[in-house]
Amino acid sequence: MRNARAGVVPVIALTALLALLAGCSVAVRGTATPARGGSVALAPARYVDGQRRFSIVPPQGWRPDTSGREGTAVFFLASDPDTAAAGPFVSNINVLVLPAHADLDATVGAARGELAGLNAYRLLDDEAATLAGGLPAHVLGGTFTQSGFALRNLQLFTVYQGSTVVVTGTALADRWAGYGALVDASLHTVIVPAPA
Helix, strand or coil, rough: CCCCCCCCCCCCHHHHHHHHHCCEEECCCCCCCCCCCCCCCCCCCCCCEECCCEEEEECCEEEECCCCCCCCCEEEEEECCHHHCCCCCEEEEEEEEEEECCCCHHHHHHHHHHHHCCEEEEEEEEEEEEEEECCCCEEEEEEEEEECEEEEEEEEEEECCCCEEEEEEEEEEEHHHHHHHHHHHHCCEEEEECCC
């Protein structure tokens, strides 16, 4: 998936394929600690979806792209020195909001099946999560190869009032040590729907 306009290869939330198959905040599982030391730097302001379907606090300095490309509600693209070293791939977090065709368990089951079909896919994260207020969510993550890149991702799924919200953070696998805690911390700021 090449974006000729920006010269980057973002990876969309893989559950876009699921679309073909027919006020809660995430409770953080633990304290995120970045591999490079220091603190996890999230943006000072919360991003709120224009339709108020969700909100998220992206990593500090990551620029939003709300063009709707790849069917996303928003992409947050890394904009730090590592980006230039990574070549045409840009670490990113993206959000898809799809019509819910199933409950959370069925959605996650279908996602596992889709992910297993990826080139060299290896499941590393598969755990239930609970959004504040009791709304269930699920986290999946793993490594795979796409478009010639060895990648690592982490995805947060929830189904709420007729919509499936999927938030995916992806980086080059060999750079995950520098991005993993930041992606995890950002994914765990998601509020569905966005607060009024």
